[in-house]
Amino acid sequence: MTTRRPTSFDIAALAGVSQPTVSRALSGNASVSEETRQRVLDAARQLHYTVDKNASGLRTRQSRTIALLFFEDPTPDDTLINPFYLSMLGAITRACAVNRYDLLISFQQLSGDWHVDYEDSRKADGILLLGYGDYLTARPRLEQLVKQETHFVRWGASRDGQVGTTVGSDNEQGGYLAARHLIERGRKAIAFLGAIGAGAPEFVERWNGFERALAEAGIGRDERLRIDAGPTEESGRAAAELLLGQGVPFDAMFATSDLTAIGAMRALHDAGKHVPGDVAIVGFDDIAAARLAEPPLTTVAQDPRRAGEALVETLIARIEERDAGSVSLPVKLIVRGSS
Amino acid sequence: MTTRRPTSFDIAALAGVSQPTVSRALSGNASVSEETRQRVLDAARQLHYTVDKNASGLRTRQSRTIALLFFEDPTPDDTLINPFYLSMLGAITRACAVNRYDLLISFQQLSGDWHVDYEDSRKADGILLLGYGDYLTARPRLEQLVKQETHFVRWGASRDGQVGTTVGSDNEQGGYLAARHLIERGRKAIAFLGAIGAGAPEFVERWNGFERALAEAGIGRDERLRIDAGPTEESGRAAAELLLGQGVPFDAMFATSDLTAIGAMRALHDAGKHVPGDVAIVGFDDIAAARLAEPPLTTVAQDPRRAGEALVETLIARIEERDAGSVSLPVKLIVRGSS
DNA sequence: GGGCGCTATACATACGTATTCACCTGCTCT
């Protein structure tokens, strides 16, 4: 026998009150006498009652759910996803739990058609956008989200001139710290490994900070030491090989992602170069693998936990129509053996 | 002006039909003349109409959503999550998308109180359970899920004598393949690094296969070569150090997780041991890092994509009340430089 | 030519909750 799930009417009957009273007693933000409330709570417990989220959502027009769109463009398939994002995912789920929101997750191609009707269809109250990719091509879609009055917050660069609210690390400062550290270590010919296209604003900002430090130190830069590289080990390895192959001497490199740095270190190692003797390296992110690398990687740390919390809290503020501007999170240089 | 979102009545008015006809035209599984259907579809497109999932779910009593409970007991906080599970997460999201299900995700402590009222509250039609942990202590909770007639599928061992339907790799065969491979390489003193407690059935099965291979080859085993180790680098490193410290000679090790193997390799390296010269190593999972390790790690590959698909498809079968038994997925030995 | 079966549509209703409104009780204030 498939027992029908209890409704608030069943609770009402058992507690000897009316259905509205049950609703009020459970939601807590209305006046119900303490005695009645207890009777209702007891009845609810007894029948294993839980609120039907569909009915509740239909009535209140909200789902207390956040949708996370995770873009995985550069690594379309079963590739390794950046551990930094994974940590952030964990932080986001925890922040959601703390705020009593559920999290709907969906992996998408930034370049493809987005499946973002979550808020349209009332499955979610707001949307988080996360992941690498060329947000310039995505601009029309972001603008459409704004037009639809969809609540969304994007992980990205703080000053990327894009549409909507953003939470991101202080990438410019990160790039600056990395370069200044290498300069202080006496390096002059510092290569930059990162995405260069204008579509990846985080990396552009890291580049800007990097360049500022060089300019401050009066070091001219050689365009040939600026190599295009994505946030993967394979990409880092390829970039380093390219760098080695072109014969332009260099004694340091700043990679805009730890995975890039680790891949580059591997290529250097294979080429017989010593780290940090021949080439000092600084990465970005401070993923767990950075500490475990050989030698341990100096890197600019982002705090994934703070990042996740900030994303969720900013989005919730927007959902609740409270003011919430973009957030820029501090970064920290962690010096280890690679520099 | 906040424009009210359109309802099926608006579409009906625009298309000159009744609301039920709109519903039927959109759902597709009822008789509507082709001409009418086109008019309805046009009207829906014109008004940017999407079905309200709350109302729809209230009526149909289903959400077309799957909840994923991810347990992270051994690594409670911001630790590195096993990349194998991450790949699986990706596969699960894709499988959900293919089947037009949404995915609700939640990280939980296996040992804590589960927050599993998703199905109770009609936010999800079924639940996937994933992650390491001691499922013995979780048994009462699993039994309660069964009692509540909750649809759930668990990632785990195929023959662990636990409650409910399971999808898992053929762990016994994996352990067997690993051990036989090491034996064929001429190794005799093979250490086993893995979780030993009865609560981690996957690892117990790997042990069983391991032992079977040793028995077949007539190799007696030394209990001191069986070391407790969890699926993390730190744990692998600690286990290897323990092994080295106790002075019992060994010339190979089978680690029941690649992360364990990589941590152990690091400890061996620090102790001046050569891999595979002094000690041959086989891992389990075939995460990306295995291929990139130094030397590249021989390992027993699980297929995370197949695993994710199988989990989702099995769960959907159960949701739709179709028969679906537990699934055991094949594993494959990948020989690389570490053995 | 009347009844039958089939298709296409409309009417009416139910899903379970949250909220508005009205009411009642008991109390304070003048």
Next chain:
DNA sequence: AGAGCAGGTGAATACGTATGTATAGCGCCC
């Protein structure tokens, strides 16, 4: 003592959809 007020409760209703039932039109056959 009467008016006013606040807290506590119930009756009625609306949210937007899917579906059971009824009806109209139409061709077909005996």
